[in-house]
Amino acid sequence: MSTGDPWIAVDWGTTRLRAWRMDGAALRDSSASDLGMGGLHRDEFEPALRALIDGWRVSSAPLDVVACGMVGSRQGWVEAPYRAVPCRPVATEPVRAAAQDPALRVWVVCGLRQDSPPDVMRGEETQIAGFLGLNPEFDGVLCLPGTHTKWAQISAGEVVSFLTFMTGELFAALQGHTVLRHSLDAPGWDDDAFDAAVADGLAYPQKLAARLFGLRAGHLLQGNAPAVTRARLSGQLIGAELAAARPYWLGLPVAVVGSGDQAAAYMRALSNQGLSTVLADADAMTRAGLIRARALLKEPTS
Amino acid sequence: MSTGDPWIAVDWGTTRLRAWRMDGAALRDSSASDLGMGGLHRDEFEPALRALIDGWRVSSAPLDVVACGMVGSRQGWVEAPYRAVPCRPVATEPVRAAAQDPALRVWVVCGLRQDSPPDVMRGEETQIAGFLGLNPEFDGVLCLPGTHTKWAQISAGEVVSFLTFMTGELFAALQGHTVLRHSLDAPGWDDDAFDAAVADGLAYPQKLAARLFGLRAGHLLQGNAPAVTRARLSGQLIGAELAAARPYWLGLPVAVVGSGDQAAAYMRALSNQGLSTVLADADAMTRAGLIRARALLKEPTS
Numbered sequence: 001m002s003t004g005d006p007w008i009a010v011d012w013g014t015t016r017l018r019a020w021r022m023d024g025a026a027l028r029d030s031s032a033s034d035l036g037m038g039g040l041h042r043d044e045f046e047p048a049l050r051a052l053i054d055g056w057r058v059s060s061a062p063l064d065v066v067a068c069g070m071v072g073s074r075q076g077w078v079e080a081p082y083r084a085v086p087c088r089p090v091a092t093e094p095v096r097a098a099a100q101d102p103a104l105r106v107w108v109v110c111g112l113r114q115d116s117p118p119d120v121m122r123g124e125e126t127q128i129a130g131f132l133g134l135n136p137e138f139d140g141v142l143c144l145p146g147t148h149t150k151w152a153q154i155s156a157g158e159v160v161s162f163l164t165f166m167t168g169e170l171f172a173a174l175q176g177h178t179v180l181r182h183s184l185d186a187p188g189w190d191d192d193a194f195d196a197a198v199a200d201g202l203a204y205p206q207k208l209a210a211r212l213f214g215l216r217a218g219h220l221l222q223g224n225a226p227a228v229t230r231a232r233l234s235g236q237l238i239g240a241e242l243a244a245a246r247p248y249w250l251g252l253p254v255a256v257v258g259s260g261d262q263a264a265a266y267m268r269a270l271s272n273q274g275l276s277t278v279l280a281d282a283d284a285m286t287r288a289g290l291i292r293a294r295a296l297l298k299e300p301t302s
Numbered sequence: 303m304s305t306g307d308p309w310i311a312v313d314w315g316t317t318r319l320r321a322w323r324m325d326g327a328a329l330r331d332s333s334a335s336d337l338g339m340g341g342l343h344r345d346e347f348e349p350a351l352r353a354l355i356d357g358w359r360v361s362s363a364p365l366d367v368v369a370c371g372m373v374g375s376r377q378g379w380v381e382a383p384y385r386a387v388p389c390r391p392v393a394t395e396p397v398r399a400a401a402q403d404p405a406l407r408v409w410v411v412c413g414l415r416q417d418s419p420p421d422v423m424r425g426e427e428t429q430i431a432g433f434l435g436l437n438p439e440f441d442g443v444l445c446l447p448g449t450h451t452k453w454a455q456i457s458a459g460e461v462v463s464f465l466t467f468m469t470g471e472l473f474a475a476l477q478g479h480t481v482l483r484h485s486l487d488a489p490g491w492d493d494d495a496f497d498a499a500v501a502d503g504l505a506y507p508q509k510l511a512a513r514l515f516g517l518r519a520g521h522l523l524q525g526n527a528p529a530v531t532r533a534r535l536s537g538q539l540i541g542a543e544l545a546a547a548r549p550y551w552l553g554l555p556v557a558v559v560g561s562g563d564q565a566a567a568y569m570r571a572l573s574n575q576g577l578s579t580v581l582a583d584a585d586a587m588t589r590a591g592l593i594r595a596r597a598l599l600k601e602p603t604s
Contacts (some may be wrong), residue, residue: 014481082523118519148481148515164519165511166480173475178468179316179450205508206545209467213450217420217466221384243508 007064007301008053009290011283012071013123014038014147018283019052025291029056037070037077045077046099049106060103062301066094066294068109068286069123077106082113082120086160090129090289093296105301109293112159119164123286124150127257130288131280132157140253143270144282145262147172149241151248163248165241168262171234174212180233183219188227189261191268197232198269201239211236238269249275258282309366309603310355311592313585314373315425316340316449320585321354327593331358339372339379347379348401351408362405364603368396368596370411370588371425379408384415384422388462392431392591395598407603411595414461421466425588426452429559432590433582434459442555445572446584447564449474451543453550465550467543470564473536476514482535485521490529491563493570499534500571503541513538540571551577560584 005024010017015036021029035048049065057063072080078097094107111122124144132138132154144150147169152162174180200211215232218224242249254275256266259282270277294300307326312319317338323331337350351367359365374382380399396409413424426446434440438459446452449471454464476482502513517534520526544551556577558568561584572579596602 113519113523115523117516118523119516120519120522163512164515166514167511169480170476170511170514173479174472177475177479178471204546205510206542208507208510208546209469209472209539209543210465210546212468212472213466214419214421217415217422220422221415221417221420237511240508241511244506244510244512 007066007294008056009287009294010049010065010067010069010071011123011126011286011290012037012067012069012076014070017048017052019049020287021053021056022287022291027287037073037075042077045071045097046101046104046106050101050104062103062105064294064297064301065104065106066109066290066297067097067106068126068290068293071097072108072111072122076108078108080108080110082111085112085114085162086158087112088129088157089125089132089159090293090296093298094293107293107297109290112162114162119162121150121162121164124152124257125159126289126293127282127285128152128154128159128289129292130285130290131255131257133288133292134280134285135255138253138255140255141248143245143249143254143256143258143266143277145256145258145266149266151245153248153252163245165245167237167241171237174233175230178212179216180212180229183216183224183229184226184233186226188225188230190225190228190231193228194231194235194265194268195272197235198239198242198272201236201241202243202273203239205240205243208236208240234265235269238265242269242273249273255280257285309368309596310358311589311596312351312367312369312371312373313425313428313588313592314339314369314371314378316372319350319354321351322589323355323358324589324593329589339375339377344379347373347399348403348406348408352403352406364405364407366596366599366603367406367408368411368592368599369399369408370428370592370595373399374410374413374424378410380410382410382412384413387414387416387464388460389414390431390459391427391434391461392595392598395600396595409595409599411592414464416464419465421464423452423464423466426454426559427461428591428595429584429587430454430456430461430591431594432587432592433557433559435590435594436582436587437557440555440557442557443550445547445551445556445558445560445568445579447558447560447568451568453547455550455554465547467547469539469543473539476535477532480514481518482514482531485518485526485531486528486535488528490527490532492527492529492533495530496533496537496567496570497574499537500541500544500574503538503543504545504575505541507542507545510538510542536567537571540567544571544575551575556580557582559587
C-alpha cells in the first residue's frame with residue numbers, strides 16, 4: 001500500500017500531542033500522549049515527539065514532521081509568527097524547529113491573528129485549510145468548537161475575520177472549580193434541558209451569571225439531577241455564545257468542524273435555530289490541512 | 303467596660319471562620335481561621351470553633367454562640383432550614399447545634415430560599431437584618447457583593463425577592479483556572495479600563511465569553527498589562543451583572559453591603575450609572591444582624 005512517501009502529521013495543543021503516520025495523503029497509523037505544549041520546556045519537545053514516532057521509523061532516512069497548534073506559540077518548540085487576516089488560512093511555508101536528530105525535519109504551521117478586535121488562533125487555521133481544500137467553493141461561516149471555540153468568516157478561500165469564545169474553558173472551570181461541581185457529581189445528559197437552556201441563553205444572555213447560580217439553587221431546592229444541570233450549563237453557555245455570534249451565523253451557510261459530544265451540542269443548538277449545518281470531522285480536517293501545509297515546504301525530503 | 307453580657311458572634315462561610323467576642327452589643331475582640339465549612343466534617347466544627355474562642359473564656363459558665371453562614375447548610379454543623387421569601391430576613395429562633403462541651407450553647411441562623419426562580423442565601427440574610435435594624439425605614443435594593451453576589455429587594459422590612467450572581471466565583475475561576483491566568487500574573491488595577499469594561503459589559507452582555515478571550519488576545523497582540531486585564535475582567539463581569547440586575551437597581555434606592563476592593567468596584571460601577579449609592583460595612587452588618595438573631599433566643603444564657 002505504501003507509495004514510498006512517508007511523513008508525520010502532528011496536532012500539538014496545550015494539553016495533548018497527537019501524531020499520525022502518513023504515506024502521502026494516506027493515514028497509516030496514529031499515536032497520542034498527554035505531553036501537551038503547556039507542560040513542556042523547549043528542550044522537551046523533541047523527546048516527547050520521538051517517544052511517539054520512533055517506533056514507526058524503519059530507516060535513518062530524513063523524515064518530515066509537519067505540526068500545528070500551540071507548539072508554535074512563544075512557549076512552544078519554535079515561535080511560528082501569526083499571519084494577519086484577511087488571508088488564506090495556510091499559505092506560507094511552515095517554520096523550521098531545531099532538532100538534535102539530523103534526520104528529523106520538523107516544521108510548524110503559522111497561526112492567524114486579527115488586530116481589531118484583537119484575536120488569535122493556532123491550529124484551527126490548519127483545520128480551516130483542510131476544510132477549504134475539500135470544499136474549495138465554500139463561502140460562509142465555520143464554527144470550530146473547542147476549549148476556545150472559533151467562528152471564522154470565509155470568503156474566496158480567505159479567512160476574512162474570526163471571533164473566539166472561551167465557552168469550552170468556561171464550562172470546564174465552572175464544572176471543576178466552582179460550587180457547581182457539587183451539582184455535577186454524576187454523569188449524564190438531558191436533551192430537553194439543553195434545548196430549553198439554549199433558547200433561554202439566546203434570549204437572555206446577560207443573565208448568565210444568575211442562571212449559573214440558579215443551577216445550584218435548582219439542585220438544592222428542586223433536586224435537579226446532574227444530567228439536567230450539566231445539559232443546562234452547556235446550553236446556557238452555548239446559547240449566550242450564539243446570541244453574540246449571531247452576525248456570524250444568521251443567513252449564512254454554516255459548517256461545524258469538530259467531533260464528539262461538544263460538536264453534537266453545537267449542531268443541535270444550531271439546528272434548533274432552523275439552520276441546516278454540516279459537520280466535518282476535526283481530525284480529518286487537521287490532517288487535510290497538514291497535507292496542504294506540507295505541500296508548501298520548499299525542500300521536502302521526498 | 304464589660305456589661306457582663308458576654309457571647310460570641312460567628313460568621314462561618316465555606317472557606318473562612320470568623321469569631322467576635324461580644325459584650326452585649328459591644329465588640330471586644332475578634333479572631334479568624336481558614337477552617338471554613340467546606341473543609342470540615344460534622345464532628346470537626348466544635349474543635350474548630352473552640353480553637354478560636356477558648357482563650358476568651360474566663361469561666362466554665364454557659365456561653366451562647368450565634369453563627370450565620372454555610373455552617374447551617376446540609377454539610378454544616380447543623381442544618382438550619384431555609385425560610386421562604388417574602389419574609390423578614392431574621393425572624394425565627396436560630397437552630398441549636400449539638401456540642402460536646404455542655405457550657406457551649408451554639409445557635410445557627412436560618413437561610414432564605416426563593417422558590418421561583420429558585421434561589422438561596424445563607425449569611426446575607428443576617429447582613430440584611432443588621433442593615434434593616436440600623437435603617438428600619440429603608441425601602442429599596444441591597445447589593446451584597448461576594449463570591450455569590452446577592453441583590454435583594456426590600457419592602458416594609460421584608461425581603462421580597464432576591465437574585466444571586468456567580469460573578470465573584472466566576473472571576474476567581476477565570477483568574478485561577480483558565481488561560482487568562484497567564485495574562486494576570488502581576489498585581490495592579492486600572493480604573494479607566496474598569497469603567498470602559500463596565501460600560502461595554504452593560505451594553506453587550508452577551509459578548510462575555512468572546513470578551514474574555516479578547517483579554518487574552520489583547521495581552522498577546524497589544525501587550526496589555528495585568529492591571530488593565532484584571533480591571534477589564536472585573537468590569538466585563540460586573541457590567542454584565544448590572545445588565546441583568548437592571549430591574550433591581552433602576553429607579554430604586556440602592557445600598558451596597560460589602561467591604562474592600564470588591565465593594566469599591568460595585569460602588570464605582572453603580573456610580574457610573576448615575577446612582578448615588580450608600581456603602582454599609584459587611585462585617586458591621588453581620589454583627590448587627592447576629593445581635594438581632596440573639597434577641598430571638600428563647601433561653602439565652604444571660
